[in-house]
Amino acid sequence: MLTVTLLEAHLERCGSARHLLQIHAQFVASGLLADAFAASRLLRFTADTSLLPLPLPFHHSLRLLRLVHRPNAFSCNTVLRAARDHGLPHLCLPLYASMPALPDEYTYPILITACATRGAVDEGRQVHCHAVRHGFECNLYLANALMSMYSACGCLGDARKVFDAGPMWDTVSWNTILAAYVQAGDVAQAVEMFTQMPKRTAAAVSSMLALFGRRGMVDEARKLFDRAEYKNVFTWTAMISCFQRNGMFTEAFSLFSGMRGEGWPVDEVAMVSVVAACARVEITQNGYMCHGLAAKAGLDSRVNVQNALIHMYSSFLDVVAARRLFDTGHCLDHFSWNSMIAGYLKNGCFKDAKELFGAMPDKDNVSWTTMISGCVQNDQSSEALSVFNSMLAQGIKPNEVTLVSIISACTNMSSLEQGKLIHEYIRKHQYNITVVLGTSLIDMYMKCGCLESALEVFDRMEQRGTPCWNAVIVGLAMNGLVTKSLDMFSEMELSSTATPNEITFTGVLSACRHAGLVEEGQRFFKLMQHKYHILPNIRHYGCMVDLLGRAGYVREAEDLIKSMPMSPDVPAWGALLGSCWKHGDSEVGERVGRELVNLDPHHDGFHTMLSNIYASEGMWQCVKDLRGSMKQRHVSKIPGFSVVESSL
DNA sequence: TTAGGGTTAG
Numbered sequence: 186m187l188t189v190t191l192l193e194a195h196l197e198r199c200g201s202a203r204h205l206l207q208i209h210a211q212f213v214a215s216g217l218l219a220d221a222f223a224a225s226r227l228l229r230f231t232a233d234t235s236l237l238p239l240p241l242p243f244h245h246s247l248r249l250l251r252l253v254h255r256p257n258a259f260s261c262n263t264v265l266r267a268a269r270d271h272g273l274p275h276l277c278l279p280l281y282a283s284m285p286a287l288p289d290e291y292t293y294p295i296l297i298t299a300c301a302t303r304g305a306v307d308e309g310r311q312v313h314c315h316a317v318r319h320g321f322e323c324n325l326y327l328a329n330a331l332m333s334m335y336s337a338c339g340c341l342g343d344a345r346k347v348f349d350a351g352p353m354w355d356t357v358s359w360n361t362i363l364a365a366y367v368q369a370g371d372v373a374q375a376v377e378m379f380t381q382m383p384k385r386t387a388a389a390v391s392s393m394l395a396l397f398g399r400r401g402m403v404d405e406a407r408k409l410f411d412r413a414e415y416k417n418v419f420t421w422t423a424m425i426s427c428f429q430r431n432g433m434f435t436e437a438f439s440l441f442s443g444m445r446g447e448g449w450p451v452d453e454v455a456m457v458s459v460v461a462a463c464a465r466v467e468i469t470q471n472g473y474m475c476h477g478l479a480a481k482a483g484l485d486s487r488v489n490v491q492n493a494l495i496h497m498y499s500s501f502l503d504v505v506a507a508r509r510l511f512d513t514g515h516c517l518d519h520f521s522w523n524s525m526i527a528g529y530l531k532n533g534c535f536k537d538a539k540e541l542f543g544a545m546p547d548k549d550n551v552s553w554t555t556m557i558s559g560c561v562q563n564d565q566s567s568e569a570l571s572v573f574n575s576m577l578a579q580g581i582k583p584n585e586v587t588l589v590s591i592i593s594a595c596t597n598m599s600s601l602e603q604g605k606l607i608h609e610y611i612r613k614h615q616y617n618i619t620v621v622l623g624t625s626l627i628d629m630y631m632k633c634g635c636l637e638s639a640l641e642v643f644d645r646m647e648q649r650g651t652p653c654w655n656a657v658i659v660g661l662a663m664n665g666l667v668t669k670s671l672d673m674f675s676e677m678e679l680s681s682t683a684t685p686n687e688i689t690f691t692g693v694l695s696a697c698r699h700a701g702l703v704e705e706g707q708r709f710f711k712l713m714q715h716k717y718h719i720l721p722n723i724r725h726y727g728c729m730v731d732l733l734g735r736a737g738y739v740r741e742a743e744d745l746i747k748s749m750p751m752s753p754d755v756p757a758w759g760a761l762l763g764s765c766w767k768h769g770d771s772e773v774g775e776r777v778g779r780e781l782v783n784l785d786p787h788h789d790g791f792h793t794m795l796s797n798i799y800a801s802e803g804m805w806q807c808v809k810d811l812r813g814s815m816k817q818r819h820v821s822k823i824p825g826f827s828v829v830e831s832s833l
Numbered sequence: 834t835t836a837g838g839g840t841t842a843g
Contacts, residue, residue, distance in 0.1 A: 266834085294834045329835035360836040367837090388837035395838065422838040429839090454839040461840055493840050520841050527842060555842045586843045593843090621843085 189223045196226070209245075213252060224253040225260040250285075258289040265295045274299035278308055290321055294330040301330075306338035329357050336365030360388045367396040387417040394420065398427030418444075422455040429462040437462035438471050456484050457493045464497035472497050492520040499528025504537075523551050530559030550581050558590035566594035570603060585622055592625040601633040608638075618642070620650035627653055631660025651683040658689060662696035670696040671705070685717055687725075694728040703736045723749075727757040734764025743773050755785050766794045774798035782811070789815055796823050805829045 195208050209227065217223045228249055246267045253260055261284050268276040277299035281288070293316040300309035313331060321327050328351055335344035348354070348362045359382045366375040379385065379393055390413045397406035410416075410424045421444040428437035441459040445451060456479050463472035476494055479485040485494070491514045498507035511517070511525045522545045529538035542548070542556050553576040560569035573591045576583065583591070588611060595604035608626060616622065623646045630639035643649070643657050654677040661670035674693050677683055690713045697706035710729055713719045721729075726749050733742035742761050746753050758781045765774030778795030785791060792815045799807040800823050808826055 262834085291834055298835080326834050331835095333835070355835090357836045362836095364836060386837085391837045393837095398838095417837090419838040424838090426839060452838090457839045489840060496841065522841095524841050530842095551842050553842090558843055561843095584842095589843060 189217070189220070189226065192217065192223065193226060209249070218252050219254045222257075224249070224256070225263060228253075228260050228263045247280075256285045258286045258292060261286050262289070262291045262295060265292065265299070269295060269299040269302065274302045278312075281312075288315075288319060290324050290326070293319075293321055293324070294326045297327070297330040297334045301334035301337045304338055306335070306340055309334045309338065323351075325355060325358070328354070329361050332358065332361045332365060336361070336368055339369075341365055341369050341371075356384055356386050356388075359383070360386065360392065363389055364392050367392045370396070370399065372396060372400060372402075385414060387413075387415040387420050390415065391417075391419040391423040394423035394427055398423065398430055401431055403427060403431050403433065418449055418452055418455065421449055422452075422458055425455060425462070426458040429458050429465075432465075434462040434466045438466070451478065451482055451484070453484055453487050453489055456482070456487075457489050460490065460493035460497050464493070464500040469501050472501065486515075488514060488516050488518055488521065492518070492524050495521060495524045495528060499524065499531055502532055504528055504532045504534060519549050519551065523549075523555050526552065527555045527559065530555065530562060533563065535559070535563045535565065548579075548581070550576075550584055550587065553581055554584065554587040554590060557587060557594070561590055561594045561597065564597075566597045569594040585616070585619060588616065589621055589625045592622075592629050596625070596629040596632045599633055601630075601635055604629045604633060605638075608642075618646055620646075620648055620653055624652040624656045627656040627660060631656065631663060634664060636661070636664055636666065649680065649682055651686055651689070654680070654683045655686070655688045655692060659692035659695070662692050662699060665699060667696045667700040667702070685713070685719075687719055687722060690717075690719065690721075691724055691728070694725055694732070698728050698732045698735075701732070701736055703732060703738065706732045720750075723751055723754055723757070727754065727760060730757050731760035731764070734761050735767070737764070737768050739764050739768055739770040739773055743777070755781070755788070758784065759788075759791060762791060762794050762798075766797050769801060771798045771802045775802075782814070786814060793823070796826075800825060805833055809833050 192208070192212065195211075196205075199205050199208060212218065212223075212227055228246060246264045250256060250260060250264045261280075265277050265280055268274065268280060277296055281292070281296055284292075293312060296312045297309060297316075300306070300312060309331075316322065316324075316327055328347055331347045332344040335341070335347065344362060344365045348358065351358065359378070363375060363378045363382070366378055375393065375396055379389060382389055390409060393409055394406050397403070397409070406424060406427045410420070413420060421440070425437050425440050425444070428434070428440060438459060441451075441455065441462075444455070456475070460472065460475050460479070463469075463475050466472075476485070476497075479490050479494070484490050491510055495507045495510050498504070498510065507525060507528045511521060514521055522541070526538050526541050526545070529535070529541065538556070538559055542552065545552055553572065557569045557572050557576070560566065560572060569591060573583070573587070573594075576587070588607065591607055592604065595601075595607060604626075611618070611622070611626075618626075623642055626642045627639045630636070630642065639657065639660055643653060646653060654673065658670050658673050658677070661667075661673060671693060674685070674689065677685060677689065690709060693709050694706055697703075697709065706729060710721065710725070713721065713725070726745065730742045730745055730753075733739075733745065739761070742764060746757060746761055749757070758777055762774060762777045762781055765771070765777060774795070775798060778791065778798060781788070781791045782795060792811050796808045796811050799805070799811070805826065808823065809830070
């Protein structure tokens, strides 16, 4: 005779689906199903994902519930929870509608979370009404679930209404409403909520750290972390991840070491974050150490850790190690495939990438985008276009990154025709022209010499960040519209949404060089340093040297080269040499020429220029010596040389 | 029953 106690004992020993089915059969045969309590014990077992590594299919729970003679709210809730947790949240409401028992206080939070996972806010509102009607309005768990549901569905106002209506909330309520503002990225409200909280729990601190991390507010995060009263693994991980996503990889790693030093256990998420940080540092040692640690902690079989490691080894230019991980992983997901494909592309293994991409079972838009941008990076822009067309043919919707990549393919090919087609696609599907997307369109039109379209894109943009101003200023300069380019710079200075940066000055300086505007160039060169505190880079110097040299200020150009904090590159020397030649300054020219010929012994152009300078001074022997080290012998074109050559 | 940390594509 099977009793509830015996049943429980059986269930505890149960290790396989087959065994569970046997118990199930005995259970039905013994008539214990009439006992709602006993039935609920079995139901709990069949429905709970955490109890067994082999959760039974949901229909078992449902069938079992139908067999129970007089099910109570508990048994129904168990099945509702099973539906929610087995990826069938859409079955919850129909099940609720035909529920054979009266719902209790546990029922509504389950239904609300089911709606939240589906993003079904309208149904959530209906459930909210039902719960109120059944008198659960002031239930803490319901209120918390409601806040979380409304915030997940983007209805922050409704979440706040629930919070404000409540009499006395617990820490979970505070954390939930805080998390709502964090998810919405509302720093001001989140900070206010955080300061008002009666207790700043580790959960609340973690939320705030995540928000600061996403917004690049590393100093605020660090201050909060250092002063936090309560910390746990989540808090440490949030801080590590904050460093990681803001490019402070060394800090991320040392904080991870600190966490271990304090004896905190390392879990999957912390591992993923720190491996991601190691991937971005050229020193590979920390990365290998993390891999070893992950293996020791048994975390290396987790697919997320494997993915982070695949990415890490790809960054270390070790595709073989990455591929080994990929081949040994037993539950690969989209991340694994996409990371491996990206790894091949990053390492120039274009063929392997294509092969793996072809073999990938169901490609998502990241897979397609990875492949498209990889083609562009590997100088296969026309291939990028054909991949893009197959993507559309498969009915996959490109996202902003895809579009930026494909536009840059058009830019590379200077293909106005294809670029226009993509632009048409963007218009037709009403994509929001963000700063990034707009900038790439402006770049494309500028490169293709289609200034009107470029300016039209710019004029129509709602948000105008620094990059799109730069694209316009640089593009106009590139196309020789110097005055217009400089006018745009003045406009940009007045704009509140953009600030000139390094690239902006590259644009205006090259515009000045184009038009030989020495004074304007000098003004910009000072402006960037004194007003905007930008240190000129090697290109800025090169531009100024060229500008001064061309205008005949050869000595000033030489002084500028000498004042450079970095060693001048070939274009800078070349510009100076060119101006020496043009303006007949053989003294400087000789010095510079020798420098250049040493720096780039295979550049015949420099040899020719130097030869000309020697020739103008009648230093024919030097011309002859130089000739010996040249490949193309252009030296014979130097006026007068053929006459004297035989006498040397 | 309810809250909190992470990875890939540009």
